[in-house]
Amino acid sequence: MPEAKLAREVILARIRSSNPPENDEMRLIQEWMGIPRPFRKKGSLAAEDRLDLFEDRLRDYGGGIHHASSEIELPQVIASAIAARGKRKMVVPPEFPQTWLPPGVEILKDQQLSYAVLDECNGVITGCTLAIAWTGTIVLQGGPREGRRALTLVPDYHVCIVRADQIVELVPEALEKLRSFGTRPITFFSGPSATSDIEMTRIKGVHGPRVLDAIILG
Amino acid sequence: MNISLFITCYNDTLFPETGMAVVHVLERLGHTVDFPRAQTCCGQMHYNSGYQNEALPLMRKFVETFRDAEAVCIPSGSCVAMMREQYPKMAATTGERKLVQDVEKLLPRIYEFTELLVNKLGIDDVGAFYPHRVTYHASCHSLRGLHIGDIPLRLLRNVRGMELVELPEWDQCCGFGGTFAIKNAQTSAAMLADKMKNILSTGAEVCTAGDNSCLMHIFGGMHRQQANVKTVHIAEILASTEDTSTEKVSARDASSERALMQKGGGA
Amino acid sequence: MTVRIGWSATAPDFQDAAKVSLENAQLRRNVKYATDVIRAKRAKVVNEVPDWEQLCQAGSAIKAHTLRHLDCYLLQFEENLTRAGGHVHWARDADEANQIIRGLIEQYGGKEIIKVKTMTSDEVQLNRDLEAHQITPYETDLADLILQLSQDKPSHIVVPALHKNRFEVRELFKEKMKLPDLGDQPTDLTDAARRYLRQKFLSVKIGFSGANFAVAETGSLVVVESEGNGRMCLTLPDVLISLVGIEKIVPTFQDLEVFLQLLPRSATGERMNPYTSMWTGVAPGDGPQAVHVVLLDNGRTEVHADPIGRQTLHCIRCAACLNACPVYRQTGGHAYGSVYQGPIGAIVTPQLQSMEHSQSLPYASSLCGACYEVCPVKINIPEVLIHLRGKVVREKRKHLGGKLDPENLGMQAMSYIFADAKRLEAAQRMARFGQWPFVHKDMISKLPGMLGGWTQARDLRPIPRQSFRQWWRKRERKPNA
Ligand code: SF4
Numbered sequence: 001m002p003e004a005k006l007a008r009e010v011i012l013a014r015i016r017s018s019n020p021p022e023n024d025e026m027r028l029i030q031e032w033m034g035i036p037r038p039f040r041k042k043g044s045l046a047a048e049d050r051l052d053l054f055e056d057r058l059r060d061y062g063g064g065i066h067h068a069s070s071e072i073e074l075p076q077v078i079a080s081a082i083a084a085r086g087k088r089k090m091v092v093p094p095e096f097p098q099t100w101l102p103p104g105v106e107i108l109k110d111q112q113l114s115y116a117v118l119d120e121c122n123g124v125i126t127g128c129t130l131a132i133a134w135t136g137t138i139v140l141q142g143g144p145r146e147g148r149r150a151l152t153l154v155p156d157y158h159v160c161i162v163r164a165d166q167i168v169e170l171v172p173e174a175l176e177k178l179r180s181f182g183t184r185p186i187t188f189f190s191g192p193s194a195t196s197d198i199e200m201t202r203i204k205g206v207h208g209p210r211v212l213d214a215i216i217l218g
Numbered sequence: 219m220n221i222s223l224f225i226t227c228y229n230d231t232l233f234p235e236t237g238m239a240v241v242h243v244l245e246r247l248g249h250t251v252d253f254p255r256a257q258t259c260c261g262q263m264h265y266n267s268g269y270q271n272e273a274l275p276l277m278r279k280f281v282e283t284f285r286d287a288e289a290v291c292i293p294s295g296s297c298v299a300m301m302r303e304q305y306p307k308m309a310a311t312t313g314e315r316k317l318v319q320d321v322e323k324l325l326p327r328i329y330e331f332t333e334l335l336v337n338k339l340g341i342d343d344v345g346a347f348y349p350h351r352v353t354y355h356a357s358c359h360s361l362r363g364l365h366i367g368d369i370p371l372r373l374l375r376n377v378r379g380m381e382l383v384e385l386p387e388w389d390q391c392c393g394f395g396g397t398f399a400i401k402n403a404q405t406s407a408a409m410l411a412d413k414m415k416n417i418l419s420t421g422a423e424v425c426t427a428g429d430n431s432c433l434m435h436i437f438g439g440m441h442r443q444q445a446n447v448k449t450v451h452i453a454e455i456l457a458s459t460e461d462t463s464t465e466k467v468s469a470r471d472a473s474s475e476r477a478l479m480q481k482g483g484g485a
Numbered sequence: 486m487t488v489r490i491g492w493s494a495t496a497p498d499f500q501d502a503a504k505v506s507l508e509n510a511q512l513r514r515n516v517k518y519a520t521d522v523i524r525a526k527r528a529k530v531v532n533e534v535p536d537w538e539q540l541c542q543a544g545s546a547i548k549a550h551t552l553r554h555l556d557c558y559l560l561q562f563e564e565n566l567t568r569a570g571g572h573v574h575w576a577r578d579a580d581e582a583n584q585i586i587r588g589l590i591e592q593y594g595g596k597e598i599i600k601v602k603t604m605t606s607d608e609v610q611l612n613r614d615l616e617a618h619q620i621t622p623y624e625t626d627l628a629d630l631i632l633q634l635s636q637d638k639p640s641h642i643v644v645p646a647l648h649k650n651r652f653e654v655r656e657l658f659k660e661k662m663k664l665p666d667l668g669d670q671p672t673d674l675t676d677a678a679r680r681y682l683r684q685k686f687l688s689v690k691i692g693f694s695g696a697n698f699a700v701a702e703t704g705s706l707v708v709v710e711s712e713g714n715g716r717m718c719l720t721l722p723d724v725l726i727s728l729v730g731i732e733k734i735v736p737t738f739q740d741l742e743v744f745l746q747l748l749p750r751s752a753t754g755e756r757m758n759p760y761t762s763m764w765t766g767v768a769p770g771d772g773p774q775a776v777h778v779v780l781l782d783n784g785r786t787e788v789h790a791d792p793i794g795r796q797t798l799h800c801i802r803c804a805a806c807l808n809a810c811p812v813y814r815q816t817g818g819h820a821y822g823s824v825y826q827g828p829i830g831a832i833v834t835p836q837l838q839s840m841e842h843s844q845s846l847p848y849a850s851s852l853c854g855a856c857y858e859v860c861p862v863k864i865n866i867p868e869v870l871i872h873l874r875g876k877v878v879r880e881k882r883k884h885l886g887g888k889l890d891p892e893n894l895g896m897q898a899m900s901y902i903f904a905d906a907k908r909l910e911a912a913q914r915m916a917r918f919g920q921w922p923f924v925h926k927d928m929i930s931k932l933p934g935m936l937g938g939w940t941q942a943r944d945l946r947p948i949p950r951q952s953f954r955q956w957w958r959k960r961e962r963k964p965n966a
Contacts, residue, residue, distance in 0.1 A: 004585075013730065014786035017558040028554050032736055038900055039536040039743070039803055046569040057756060058808065113685045115721060135749075135757035148771035149720040149762075154687070171958070172742035179738045183569060183703050185768050188745075188761035193713040195675060196753045197628040198651050200519040200526075203671040206627060207562045207686065208713020208760060227903065230953045231913050232946070237953035254959045259903040264896060266852060268874030272900035303868075322557070362854035391811045395851025398891075402849060403938030405503050408815040410942065428521070438943025441928065 015082065030036045043133070043169025050133045054167050057136025061191020062204050064213040071099065072218060078102035078125060079211045081108065087122035087157055093147030096125065100161070108157060110151050120151060123157030123211075129181065131172045135190060138162060142184040149185055158192075158209040164218035193218060220250045220323035221334070221348035222287035224280070226294045227259035233430045239459045240293050240331055243344055246457075251291075256283045262300040267397050270308070277308055281320050289338060290324075293331040293453050299363025301328055329451055330360065332428055334369045342372040349379035350460045352450075353422035355413070355436065358391050370428055377455060383420045387412070390445055394435040410439045417447055424448045426455055488784040489579040490608055490837050492638075494824025497528065498845035499831075503820040512648050516640075518816040519647045520808045526754025527805060527859070534750065544743045545863040548799035551734055552789060558701040558734045566704030569766025571776040578783050579609035583777050585638030586611060586693075586726055590620055593724045593775065595691040596887035599682075601708065601715040602626035603695030604642060604802065605728045605781055607824040611693075623685050623695070625714035628680050634661040640818030642825060643752050645802040648817050675712075682714070692722035692773065696729045697801065698744060699778075702737040705765040706778065709748055709758050719762050725773035730781050732789075732798035744801060751803035774787045794836050799862040800829055806856035806866060812849055821846060828856035832869045838874050847873035891935055910954065917948045 045053065055065050059215075068077040079102035082090060089106040091113065101107055108121060127145030131138045138160055140146045152158055168174050178186060193208030204210065221244055225237045241251050251477060261276030280301075284290050288407065292298050302325060309321040335341050354374060360366040374382050393409025417425050425447055427433050433449040440447050496502070506512060525770050531537055551558055563573040576582035590598060598615070600606065600622050612622045612633075622634040628646040632639060635657050641647030646654070655669045658677050667673055694715065697706040706727055708715050719725060735744065749758040788794050807813045807827030818826030822842065823834040830847040847870045856866040881887030902912045923929045929945040931937070939945065 004574065007577045007581060010577055011575055011780070011782045011786060012556050012559065015559075015731075015783070016788035018786075019553060019556065025557070028557055031550055031554075033545065035550055035744075037539075037543050037614065039539040039543060041742075056494040061759070063534075118841055119687060131615045132757075139755045140576060142768065149716065150772070153716050153720055156508065171746050172739075175739055175742040175745075183705065185767035185771055186761075186763040187755065188760055190755070190757035192759070193711070194759045195627050195648060196523075196755075197626070197631075197712075198654060198671050198674060199515075200644060200647065200753075202753075202755070203675055205672065206675045206712035206714065206893070207625070207682065207717055225953050230909075231916070231948055234949055234951060234953035234956055238956060248694065252953070255954070256906050258906055258909050259899075263901075264900060266871055267892075268871070268876075268878035269896045269900070270871075270875045272896060274898070276903055293534070338655065358851070358853035358855070362858055389855075391851050391853035391855070392927050393811070393851060395853065398848065398940035400852045401937055402498070402500050402812075403941050404507050405812055405815050406851065407851075407942035408507055412815075428547075434946070435943065438939070438945055441944040442930070442942060449642065454672075 001009050025188055039171045039172070040170055043173060045133070045169050047164070049166055050167055050169050051060055054131060054133035054136060054171070055216070057133065058214055059118075061136055061194070063136070063191045064211070066213060066215045068137075068215055071217065072162070074100050074168045074215070075102045077215055080103055081215065082123070085123075085211060085213070086156060089120070089122045090159070091118060091121040091124050091151065091155060091192050093126055093145055093151060095144035096154060097145070110147055115150065118154035120215075121155045123159060123209075124152055124155045125159045126152055127159070127161045127163075128166060130174055130177055131162045131171045132171055135171060137174075137188050139178065140187045141178065141181055149187060152187070153208060156209055157211045159213045159215060161215045161217055179214060219339070220252065220288045222284055222290050223251055223253050224257055224260075224290050224292045224297070225253070225285065226292060226297050229293060229430055232434070233428070233451065236430055236451040236453050239451065239453040240291060242457040243335075243453060244291065247339065247341065253383050254283045260297045260300055263310075263396055264295055265300065265304055274312070277305055277321075278317070281317070282286050284324060285320060285326060289334065290328045290390055291331055291334045292328065293451065294430065295330050295357050295364055295366065295430070295473030296431060297329060298333075300329040300357040301325065303363060322436075323407055330364055330366065330371055330428060333364065333366065336369045336372060343376035343454050344373065346377045346456045346458050347454050347460045348377050350424050350434050351381045351383060351422045352424045352426055352455065353383045353385045353417060353420045354388070355385055355387050355392065355425055355427040355432060357432045360428050361389060366428070373456060374426070374452070378457070383422055385420055385425075386416045392432045392435050394424065396430050396431075399435060407439070410435060414439050414443065415443065418445060422447065424450050424455075426452050428444050428452050487578050488838055490784070490834055490843075491610060491824040493517050493823045493834050493838065494842045497841070499820055499822070499849040500845060502822055502847070503540050503816045506816045506820045512817050513815065515648050515650045517814060518650075519644065520814050522866045523754055523808050524959045526807070527751060530750045530754055530756055534746070540743055540746055541861050541863055544747050544861055545799060547735060547740050547743060548862055549796070551736055552732070552795060552798055553727045553791065555731065555734065558736055559731060561701040562699055562704055562734060564704070566766055566778060567703050570765035571704060571778060574777065574779045576717075576783070577781050582609045582728060582779055582781050582783070583611055583614040586728065587618055587620065589726055589777055590615070590691055591722075593691060594614050595620065597623060597723070598691045599623045599625050599685055599689045599718045599722065599724075600629070600693045601695075601710065601718040602629050602645075602962070603693070603728060604824055605695050606693070607639060608783065609728070609781070611728070615907060623682070623689065625682055625686070625718060626710075627675065627712060627714075630678060630682070630702050631657060634658075639824060640826060641804060641807060642802050642827070642829070648819070663765065667762060669848050686714075686721055687716040688721050691724045691726065694718055694719040694725065694727045696727055696733055697748065698735050698741060699729050699733045700738050700741070701734050703765050705738065705763050707741065707761065707763045709745075709761050712755070713760055716760055716762055717875065720772045722773055724775040724777070726777045726779065728779045728781055730783075731785050731942055739946040748801055748803055750816050751805040751859070786840065787839055788833070788836045791836070794832070797829075797832050797836060797862045797869060801862055802829075802832065803861060805859040805861065808856040809859045810850075811853060811855065812851065821849065828866045829864070832866055832873060835873060840880060844877050847877060890912065895935075906954075910952070913948070917950070920947055
């Protein structure tokens with residue numbers, strides 16, 4: 001496709017005509033490394049305060065919060081969270097730990113289930129990759145306990161297990177970690193779905209899961 | 219200290235009493251004021267309206283006229299902001315080393331009137347007396363161009379007899395914006411209407427500011443509405459003392475103008 | 486080359502369009518209410534960040550650096566995305582972009598697409614083009630859905646239907662979604678939108694998006710959103726096409742540490758927006774298995790070539806400048822006649838069109854500086870506005886008509902007068918004399934011509950009998966009188 005190639009060459013040539021001609025890779029890297037970043041790169045809170053901050057921020061968005069002090073307690077805590085929401089049929093990622101499964105809940109394992117089947121589930125239970133205290137954010141990166149993106153999107157209710165040691169304090173810390181995990185798709189979520197489109201007021205619940213419960217483990 | 223006054227073109231023509239008040243305050247504080255006659259305009263109107271080429275000779279003229287000044291006092295925040303923000307860039311475009319250096323050397327000696335008092339002369343009480351209810355409008359160029367902060371308020375708080383009331387939405391533009399008020403007259407008038415509503419809500423008799431351009435705009439709207447609020451440049455409030463303030467409060471009241479002229483004239 | 490920025494080329498001048506908006510009391514109330522809410526929220530969450538200023542500085546520095554090496558970073562992006570299974574296309578202008586996108590949709594046999602909010606697609610008027618070719622675009626962002634259903638235009642770059650309040654939205658949904666009993670609570674409205682779009686999300690095979698950021702180092706795209714409609718469009722379809730302006734590039738994944746902090750707090754006054762999605766080409770077994778990215782120029786290289794105008798390309802479209810702008814807050818966004826409104830719209834719209842259209846926009850500002858103060862990437866908007874005014878004046882003066890324009894003549898006269906103090910003094914005398922036909926009861930209430938704009942709503946004091954310099958001269962003559 002010569003036309004397509006032409007467009008590319010024309011755009012690049014236009015940019016080059018106004019950029020310094022001595023552009024080269026080394027200079028580029030040096031210059032990038034020289035960009036001052038005098039903002040906070042590492043948090044300073046103790047683990048407990050970090051956890052408090054995370055919970056506080058998440059609650060602010062309208063997310064529910066539960067605690068399980070150990071993996072032994074976990075299934076029961078998950079079960080009661082689900083029961084409190086009046087939900088029954090939950091889907092989990094294929095490699096979700098058997099020992100975490102809540103009793104008394106109908107569980108479906110995601111084996112590339114169709115969207116229609118996902119849509120019929122009441123909710124989904126997953127783990128997470130990490131969480132950010134400063135912004136009350138949970139991050140998924142398609143890990144074995146998280147599954148593919150559709151799984152945490154189509155069902156209307158999300159129960160997410162966050163290990164206390166997965167919580168970092170600041171956004172830069174989160175990105176540094178994520179970077180080392182490769183390029184699988186990443187989803188940040190901060191509370192349940194919401195919109196500010198009507199009168200600039202945050203209204204909970206549009207297309208994404210409208211209900212979120214975080215279960216803090218540990 | 220020997221202080222050179224740059225009165226600005228519009229104060230010279232339209233608000234002579236502001237200049238008189240500046241002279242009065244500075245002399246009262248024991249300084250010598252001089253007024254270089256060759257001065258005209260800083261070039262702001264031309265520059266901001268897109269006539270940058272026409273602004274350049276005006277900058278040259280300013281630099282030439284004030285090159286040797288110990289300190290330059292300018293009772294207009296927007297003109298000072300223009301000089302600090304644009305003069306270095308304007309000089310750079312000419313490619314003249316000498317001009318760039320001259321501008322660089324002159325700028326640190328340039329002060330907006332209240333900056334001069336507080337930052338350079340270290341005074342925040344000029345011994346003024348002004349028995350009125352007053353609200354202060356922060357002009358955009360003083361606020362965001364000069365980052366003047368609470369300097370004017372510090373001076374005003376020390377004026378005896380005065381009741382200073384906070385203006386709601388004090389950091390909002392009054393809608394003047396030079397040629398904006400003419401080119402986009404309706405939008406400007408809508409902004410002015412909000413400003414006036416806020417001023418009236420304070421119940422102040424007087425609205426003051428460091429820029430007569432905003433005050434002219436606010437006055438124009440108030441007068442049209444027949445609202446009973448006067449607009450007075452901060453220098454005139456600071457010039458007022460027990461002797462002068464017996465006159466009725468007025469921005470351009472023939473008697474107060476005359477009184478100031480006599481005072482300033484060393485009567 | 487047809488650089489097209491929405492309908493800007495045929496939009497009326499700002500001052501004329503503004504008159505219409507200013508007369509719409511409901512619209513003004515809505516805009517004022519919404520911008521007040523968002524300004525307060527932004528101020529609160531920005532003030533709680535101790536290193537906000539440092540983040541802004543870094544954001545600006547990263548953008549400036551990227552633009553200095555934009556060619557290298559675009560090529561890096563292309564290489565890395567291609568390696569990750571994506572396809573990169575380049576579009577010089579609006580028509581080329583539309584052609585590429587339409588070609589892809591046809592290639593995959595699609596008749597409809599689901600769209601997540603993209604201003605670039607409004608810029609190239611993609612929907613109009615698709616509809617002309619019997620392809621149906623479904624807008625899924627709540628605000629865009631409102632606009633699509635009411636055939637209205639966006640008035641804000643983050644909240645495009647900001648000019649409508651919830652009662653107006655309810656009336657619209659009642660009619661268009663056939664829901665006669667719809668309530669007016671915000672959740673009634675979001676529920677209605679959810680039901681209306683749900684089946685589309687689960688069934689349409691082609692998704693369409695823009696991107697907030699494109700990461701050169703990895704070939705990833707980033708979309709920041711709230712409702713989850715973005716995630717739906719990015720995840721559920723088989724094919725994903727994204728239209729991305731070339732200025733959206735950031736060098737590395739790490740650089741997002743700055744922008745993901747700046748954007749949500751500036752845009753919606755939230756610590757973090759509900760959802761951020763990042764994807765890198767194709768992920769086996771997860772999301773669309775055909776991923777296309779169209780890199781769009783459409784005038785951006787022209788802006789890039791102007792040393793003062795270039796900072797315009799730093800913009801992360803947070804709209805903080807709109808919310809802060811006293812002009813925008815009076816007129817709302819429609820008066821700007823562009824898909825980009827407010828202060829950023831006033832500088833980006835005319836520049837993308839090589840200053841050939843939208844020449845009234847650089848004047849739609851009192852230069853109060855509120856925009857520059859809140860901009861998280863430190864775009865000196867007043868500086869660019871003044872620079873563009875200079876361009877407009879220079880362009881105008883190339884023609885005789887422009888030379889004879891009263892403003893130009895006035896400015897020339899003033900520069901002649903200001904060149905010499907004696908001339909100034911003579912002019913002051915003449916003006917004092919010349920003003921008398923307009924002075925009544927010591928006040929000027931009506932002026933002719935251009936200056937009449939002033940006296941529409943304001944009086945003017947006459948020029949006093951004595952100028953400052955006259956007073957000074959007298960005083961010097963009689964120092965101890
Ligand atoms: S110019 Fe700055 S404040 Fe305005 S939208 Fe762009 S980034 Fe935000």
